Amino acid sequence: MAMTDGCSNCLKYTFGFVNLVILICGGVLLGVGITALVGDSAQLNELLDTNLYTGVAIVITVAGGLIVLISFLGCCGAFQESKCLLGTFFCLVLILFIVVGAGAIAGFVMGSDSILEQIKTGLQKSMNDYNEKDSVQQSWNFLQENFECCGVDGPSDWARVLGPNNVPRSCCIKDSEGNPGACGADSNSYDDGCVEKLEDFVKGNSKLFGAIAIAVAVFLLLSMIVACVIMKSIF
Template identity: 30%
Template sequence: MAAEGALKCVKFLVFFFSFVFCLCGAALAAAGAAVSLALGRAPLAPGGAGGWSPAAVAALGGLIFLSAFLGCCGAWRESHCLLTTFTVLLSLIFLLELAAAVTGYVFKNKVHGLVEDGLWAAVRGYEGDAALSATVDGIQRELSCCGVNNYTDWASVGSFGANDSVPSSCCRQPGASCNLRPTPATVFAKGCLPSLEAWVGRNVVVLAAMALGVAFFEVLGVVFSCCLMRGIRSGYEVM
């Protein structure tokens, strides 16, 4: 009786952890998608993420949700097959999340170069690409900044250098000629690089921390699932 009582407790814990993983998987998928969309608006240098992306973390969240659903069904029906599938998937996901957290941390250390190169490319292509100009204007308005390092960076860009001007998105107060002959009094003096770098870094760190936090609880889920599988195979009645 004591063994059966213990297995009932384990069954409840497996079901509880599986339900929590369902919620965590959905949250991780939503966060990954949100960060992916947010970073999609940031001008980053291509090919520098080393295979890491928020979209991959979102897909991982979806996989967690699916495996957790199998865990809930397996615990409720006391299915050795479903619990085995749940345990194997959860173990693989745990390893993937550790890899995501580590590569996310490595990616964070590369943020400065990726942001700087991408931002310079966006500034230099401002006049020839409407999408880039809209992105740069949005960043400069949102972060109250101008250029990469400061507003004088625009002096090396096409007609801005020839006309001694900057984009109107640099203006502190919109006006008919606020972007002509710019000074720190009329335009944002600071560059966009520090603020954009910090913004990208925060998004990456939060997502990696979420993946690592879920991975910690998955270890407990695997342990309890293995205990329940052992009890089911031993023939105990756990209902």
């Protein structure tokens, strides 16, 4: 015997609402992950002595894409009252719940002191390749121009690479027209070191990754519960 109309409609609309929220969250996760992988900030990974940033971005991107597809599958199963579709949905969501949970943990771990120390070590090592690798040079220039910083702890760090009082042009403070002027380690260059600015950036993104992943995990759990109720109500 099928579900009564009132109960059936209530469960379907509840399930549909939960899956709509999951779909939206999945889209946000997908967007954040893709931006982290291919956006301008992706080249910062060239300067870091860790692959965790890229790893978390990949997990978030894959999870976001799967969430969008699976939420659609769940809605089809509920409105068709198909145990097969709902059972498949439940299993896939359970796997996603674990993956998203791992993404949330990794996102918060990325902002831990040990990871931030690796960031500083990576920046210090990459400075030695500034004159040797174009990719490193471009990444340092991007970092210093966009974060308005210079060196690891300050402009004087460039002395061992470029010579006394010399800094990359990307360290120079821009004029009113947005063009960098002439500068040195002790004149007209950004005073702040990039490690502090980059740590703030990574912490902010790790919290964003973690918060979105936790929100999705909660709604995935609710979706699994409602899916179980619907399956038990179908005879």
